[in-house]
Amino acid sequence: MSLDERVRSTLESAADRVQGHPAGIEVIMRRGLRRRHSRRAGWVVAAAVLVVGFVVLAIPLAPRVDLASARTPVEILADRVVTPEEWEAAGAAVIQCLTDQGMDAEFDADKGAFTVYGADPDTRLDECYGAYMGESVQKVWSDQQADPVAEFELYRSVVECTESRTGVDYGDMTQDSLGFVSTEAHRTINRAFNEAPEVYNSCFDDLTLDADSSMGTIVEEVVSDSQGDARYSVGLGPNQELCAQAGYGFHSQSACGGADIEAVVFQGDGVVALAGYAPSPVAGLTLVFNGDLRRPLQLIPIPGREMYAFGAIETVEVDYVEIEVVDGNGDIIQRFFPSIGSANN
Amino acid sequence: MRGMVSERDLVAVESFEGFYRRAWHEVHRAVAVGVGNVDLANEAVDEAMVRAYERWGEVSGLENPEGWVYRVAMNWARSWLRRLRHRSNLELPEIGVDDPDVVDPRVMSAVHRLTYRHREVVVARYVLGMSEAEMADALGVPKGTVKSRLHRALEVLKEELV
Numbered sequence: 321m322s323l324d325e326r327v328r329s330t331l332e333s334a335a336d337r338v339q340g341h342p343a344g345i346e347v348i349m350r351r352g353l354r355r356r357h358s359r360r361a362g363w364v365v366a367a368a369v370l371v372v373g374f375v376v377l378a379i380p381l382a383p384r385v386d387l388a389s390a391r392t393p394v395e396i397l398a399d400r401v402v403t404p405e406e407w408e409a410a411g412a413a414v415i416q417c418l419t420d421q422g423m424d425a426e427f428d429a430d431k432g433a434f435t436v437y438g439a440d441p442d443t444r445l446d447e448c449y450g451a452y453m454g455e456s457v458q459k460v461w462s463d464q465q466a467d468p469v470a471e472f473e474l475y476r477s478v479v480e481c482t483e484s485r486t487g488v489d490y491g492d493m494t495q496d497s498l499g500f501v502s503t504e505a506h507r508t509i510n511r512a513f514n515e516a517p518e519v520y521n522s523c524f525d526d527l528t529l530d531a532d533s534s535m536g537t538i539v540e541e542v543v544s545d546s547q548g549d550a551r552y553s554v555g556l557g558p559n560q561e562l563c564a565q566a567g568y569g570f571h572s573q574s575a576c577g578g579a580d581i582e583a584v585v586f587q588g589d590g591v592v593a594l595a596g597y598a599p600s601p602v603a604g605l606t607l608v609f610n611g612d613l614r615r616p617l618q619l620i621p622i623p624g625r626e627m628y629a630f631g632a633i634e635t636v637e638v639d640y641v642e643i644e645v646v647d648g649n650g651d652i653i654q655r656f657f658p659s660i661g662s663a664n665n
Numbered sequence: 666m667r668g669m670v671s672e673r674d675l676v677a678v679e680s681f682e683g684f685y686r687r688a689w690h691e692v693h694r695a696v697a698v699g700v701g702n703v704d705l706a707n708e709a710v711d712e713a714m715v716r717a718y719e720r721w722g723e724v725s726g727l728e729n730p731e732g733w734v735y736r737v738a739m740n741w742a743r744s745w746l747r748r749l750r751h752r753s754n755l756e757l758p759e760i761g762v763d764d765p766d767v768v769d770p771r772v773m774s775a776v777h778r779l780t781y782r783h784r785e786v787v788v789a790r791y792v793l794g795m796s797e798a799e800m801a802d803a804l805g806v807p808k809g810t811v812k813s814r815l816h817r818a819l820e821v822l823k824e825e826l827v
């Protein structure tokens with residue numbers, strides 16, 4: 321039997337054994353109509369206000385979420401406590417972020433589930449979700465990552481440097497309404513990188529050298545392939561805080577300053593880089609990709625601290641990553657789920 | 666409730682009813698195999714059908730409304746799973762892996778180990794019988810993306826199974 325036939329017959333036999341329990345057409349239509357009519361009611365009210373004109377006071381509609389007041393993932397995750405209001409505000413902020421990109425999206429606050437319509441919904445949701453809700457128990461993000469202006473300034477400088485060395489104008493660098501690198505600016509960055517990758521990387525290294533040189537590096541690794549570099553490092557930041565960084569190409573993410581286990585993961589073009597640190601009572605760590613592919617992590621003692629550093633680069637495309645923490649008996653005492661940054665747009 | 670519905674809505678209601686009865690189980694079995702859990706697939710397909718009904722004027726005009734429901738259900742399930750995994754150690758049982766009546770449990774295991782995006786296209790192809798063009802339309806990605814995801818998924822399965 322060919323592979324094609326094996327897969328087809330197996331999946332069909334599994335699907336044939338599935339017994340579903342639909343909610344029923346009446347339930348579905350009632351829910352759908354209720355949502356439709358609540359939207360129509362809003363429009364009717366607005367139209368009435370316009371028609372009647374200036375006599376009737378504007379009926380207050382649900383206020384738009386004030387994005388500036390929504391707590392950032394850094395703040396929410398710092399104390400690991402989210403109030404229902406903050407949860408809904410963060411969900412609304414994700415929806416607003418998606419809407420600003422031309423997507424249509426909905427958030428089910430009870431179930432914590434998003435539904436997104438439009439082009440490449442997974443990537444857009446990952447970006448907006450990462451910006452406003454966070455993906456993991458990661459406590460502190462780097463200043464650069466939490467600060468869209470600093471990130472924009474870095475890329476603007478890198479593009480300027482590349483343009484000055486090549487004599488080519490790659491385009492405009494602009495920010496969106498939230499201060500992030502705009503879609504137009506992303507195109508400019510990509511153009512600079514694609515047309516002059518060595519110059520671009522050299523500019524990037526030069527401009528981030530100051531930050532890197534202040535780090536006492538404990539462990540690092542770079543793996544290069546035809547598509548780009550995957551890299552990770554764990555070292556000390558400017559204030560002697562521990563920092564773990566993982567990246568691919570000119571993207572990365574980092575976590576600094578934690579006292580408990582921390583890890584960052586970044587993937588691009590089928591390669592995953594991971595870096596992190598853990599306190600010394602940890603006896604062993606196992607990396608688990610997509611629930612199945614397992615790799616033990618080497619723990620590297622950090623001098624002067626009761627902590628270990630770890631890192632890995634693997635050729636695998638991941639949906640999620642888990643780190644199993646084991647004690648001296650080999651028993652799993654904790655499961656940790658770091659967020660996954662992605663260079664694939 | 667009928668008193669509030671216009672005549673145009675009545676026609677739409679009846680055509681959605683036919684679609685719902687025809688498509689629910691077909692999409693549900695595919696989503697169940699794709700996410701690996703019957704109950705989650707139940708909720709995901711119900712939610713997707715509500716959204717289809719809300720937008721029935723638009724969805725009914727698509728070439729492949731079942732594909733649209735499949736995509737919406739898979740996305741909803743995926744984001745739900747993402748949140749669940751970050752909050753608990755709950756392990757969801759996998760369909761077909763320990764079932765003696767499934768043709769090849771090794772194949773089921775291998776499919777469950779695929780990334781979500783790869784599983785999505787494999788299930789769309791082999792359970793829903795979608796062509797690459799239909800998948801591209803349903804999943805909202807270019808045809809080239811469908812081709813490469815399917816190719817890569819089959820390469821991974823081949824490495825594991827052959």
